[in-house]
Amino acid sequence: MFKDVQTAIHWLETQIKFTPKMDLKRMRAAVQAMNLDLTKQTKVHVAGTNGKGSVTAYLTQIFQDAGYRVGTYTSPYLVIFNERIAINHVMISDEKLLMYTNEMYQFNERFYQSFGEPLPFFELITLIALRYFLDENVDIIIIEAGVGGLLDATNVFNYDVSLITNIGFDHMKQLGYTLESIALNKLGILKPKNHLITTVAKDLQPFFLQQLSQKDVTYQFIQSSDIDVLSRFPLCFTYLEKTFELKLLGTYQVSNAALAIEAARYLKPEIGLDSIGASLKKTVWPGRLEEIEANTYIDGAHNLPALVALEEAFRGMDVHVLFSALQDKDIPAMLTVLERFAKTITMTSFPDPRFAPLSAFETKERQYLHDFFEAFKFLKDKRKPNELILITGSLHFIGYCKQVLK
Numbered sequence: 001m002f003k004d005v006q007t008a009i010h011w012l013e014t015q016i017k018f019t020p021k022m023d024l025k026r027m028r029a030a031v032q033a034m035n036l037d038l039t040k041q042t043k044v045h046v047a048g049t050n051g052k053g054s055v056t057a058y059l060t061q062i063f064q065d066a067g068y069r070v071g072t073y074t075s076p077y078l079v080i081f082n083e084r085i086a087i088n089h090v091m092i093s094d095e096k097l098l099m100y101t102n103e104m105y106q107f108n109e110r111f112y113q114s115f116g117e118p119l120p121f122f123e124l125i126t127l128i129a130l131r132y133f134l135d136e137n138v139d140i141i142i143i144e145a146g147v148g149g150l151l152d153a154t155n156v157f158n159y160d161v162s163l164i165t166n167i168g169f170d171h172m173k174q175l176g177y178t179l180e181s182i183a184l185n186k187l188g189i190l191k192p193k194n195h196l197i198t199t200v201a202k203d204l205q206p207f208f209l210q211q212l213s214q215k216d217v218t219y220q221f222i223q224s225s226d227i228d229v230l231s232r233f234p235l236c237f238t239y240l241e242k243t244f245e246l247k248l249l250g251t252y253q254v255s256n257a258a259l260a261i262e263a264a265r266y267l268k269p270e271i272g273l274d275s276i277g278a279s280l281k282k283t284v285w286p287g288r289l290e291e292i293e294a295n296t297y298i299d300g301a302h303n304l305p306a307l308v309a310l311e312e313a314f315r316g317m318d319v320h321v322l323f324s325a326l327q328d329k330d331i332p333a334m335l336t337v338l339e340r341f342a343k344t345i346t347m348t349s350f351p352d353p354r355f356a357p358l359s360a361f362e363t364k365e366r367q368y369l370h371d372f373f374e375a376f377k378f379l380k381d382k383r384k385p386n387e388l389i390l391i392t393g394s395l396h397f398i399g400y401c402k403q404v405l406k
Contacts, residue, residue, distance in 0.1 A: 007092040008101035009081045027123050027153045029115055034107065036130050038157055041071075041138060042267060045154065047145040047186045048165025050306045051199075051256045055165060056142050057089075057285040058260035064138050064268040066271050071133035073126065073143045073154070078287045078300070078399035085129045100128045108146045109277045122146050140267075150188025161187050161263055164198040166254065168305030180207055182385050192216040197262050199224075199255040220266075222258050229254055232313070242273050245281050249289040249305055250299075252309035287398045289313065292405055296380075300395040302329065307337040310385060310392065314341050318387040320379050321345045323374075325393040327356040334393070335361060340398045343387070345377050348375035350400040372404070 002008040008117045023388040044059060046052045053074055062072045077083035082091040092100075112118045119127070126146075133141050140277055143159075145152045167183045183204055190196060190212075196219040200208055205221055212219050230236040235246040237254040239261065246253055257280055264271055284290075289302045289310075301307045302325070320340040325331055338345055345366040369375035379389050391401050394405055 002098060002105070005098040005101075008098050008105075011079075011105065011117075012101060012121060012124055015124060017122070017267070019117075019120050021151055021361055024151060024153070024156050026115060026117055026119070027126075027156050030119060030123065030127060031105075031130075031156055032113060033111060033114075034127060036127070036134060038130065038134070038141065041133070042140045042160055043157055043159045044140065044142040044263065044267070045145065045157075045159040045189050046142065046163045047152075047184070047189050048163070049168035049303070050309065051165035051252070051259075053230070053255040054253060054285050054288055055163060055260050055263075057248075058280055059142055059256055059263055060089060061283040062264045062271065062276055062279040063268070064258065065275065066268060068139040071129070071136065071138040072140045073133075073141070075144060075146060076275045078395065078397055079403050082306065083276050084125060085132055087133070087138055093284065093307060096132065097128075100132055102133070104108075104128050111366070113394070122324050125383065126153045145186070145189060148182075148185035148188070152184045152189075155189055158191050159189070159194065160268055162194050162196045162199060163259055163263055164189075164196065165259060166305065167200055167204055168303065179204060182384060183207060184211065185213050190215055191219050195219065195266065197222065197259060197266065199259050199285040212321070222255065222262060224255065226256050227258055240273065242277065244277050245263050247282060249291075249297075250309060250313040250382045252312065253288075287395065287402065290402075292402065297388065298391045298398050298401055299398060300398040301392045302395050304330070304333055304337060307334055307362070310390070311337060311341045312390070318384070319390050320383050320387060322348060322359065322375055322379055322389060322391045323393045324348050324350055324355075324397040326352060326354045326396065328354065329394065331358065331361060335366070338392075342390070344379075344382070346379055348372045350394075350397045352394075352396050352400075372401070376405075 046055055054070050056074055060072050063070045072086050076086055081098055085092040091187055103194050108119050143154045145154050146357045149155060164186055164352055167179050194217045195396045196217055199222045228238045229251055235249055237244055239258050246257055261276055287298060289297050289299045291297050299310060321338050347368040348371060349355060349370050
């Protein structure tokens with residue numbers, strides 16, 4: 001038994017991360033053994049390459065403001081592990097996380113004896129979240145798919161609505177190296193009689209339609225042509241003949257907001273557009289174009305589609321980028337996108353066992369300053385009053401910056 005929460009979290013994080021699997025038998029067996037009956041809760045499944053966290057945050061705010069208790073399960077976290085599991089935007093306490101992890105440790109020992117396999121990390125933390133939500137008697141559960149969808153641990157329930165934000169290249173080792181193979185995996189979240197709402201790009205919609213025609217489901221495509229961006233700072237747009245304003249920045253957020261609007265209208269049609277608009281306007285989601293100091297933003301754009309979205313958000317502005325990423329990322333490709341819109345790029349480091357120095361990527365146009373504080377001060381001294389600083393790269397890097405710059 002663990003005596004403190006940090007020891008408990010360490011145990012969770014040192015469990016097997018990925019295990020080869022052809023089905024969800026293990027996770028289903030664990031759910032049944034724990035008697036996790038979620039039939040009384042409204043359940044939302046959110047899949048997609050980027051935007052899952054923002055959609056979850058919008059929906060949580062909408063439903064919370066309407067008087068519901070909303071449990072959210074998201075990943076990864078920025079600063080504190082507890083962020084993964086929250087009710088009405090309040091993350092699980094250390095005391096409860098310790099209690100549930102101790103229970104899960106004992107359950108995992110018994111499960112291994114009966115099933116013959118231990119539970120890997122993501123399944124363990126998913127089960128903890130579900131037990132917590134049931135014990136707290138939440139009304140609505142919003143769950144982000146981890147990787148893909150078809151064989152994801154979150155895919156063992158029948159959800160009231162399934163959402164797919166977009167499809168881009170990420171986790172290709174697990175999902176495949178074409179957009180179609182990635183899309184097929186994410187469409188695997190659908191079960192008979194499900195309803196899908198998606199903002200997938202127009203060029204992938206024919207493939208979606210082909211796959212959906214083979215499933216007993218209903219669906220709705222949100223077209224980008226139905227959304228009209230009025231301004232970027234503040235971010236305002238029209239949709240359904242109504243104007244909405246977002247606290248979150250980045251033009252890519254309008255499709256996330258539209259997806260949340262349609263999901264809320266589908267699940268709780270009694271919530272009016274005026275109420276939805278008020279909730280959207282106050283929604284925050286840390287690490288997504290978050291202003292941490294005047295004219296200084298952080299954004300966890302940890303893959304190429306997210307960086308392309310950042311390019312759109314900062315087009316025409318003078319931006320100095322402070323960048324760092326883990327060595328398993330496609331760093332040359334990420335830097336190539338950043339060079340298309342950044343005035344300057346400075347690379348730096350952060351404490352993580354998977355980090356490797358970025359000195360190999362230095363050029364005449366971009367430099368590597370190993371010490372983060374030195375690099376940040378260098379950019380602050382360099383920029384002019386009307387210029388911006390954007391700190392981006394790995395989500396782990398963004399979490400570190402958010403913590404130390406506080």
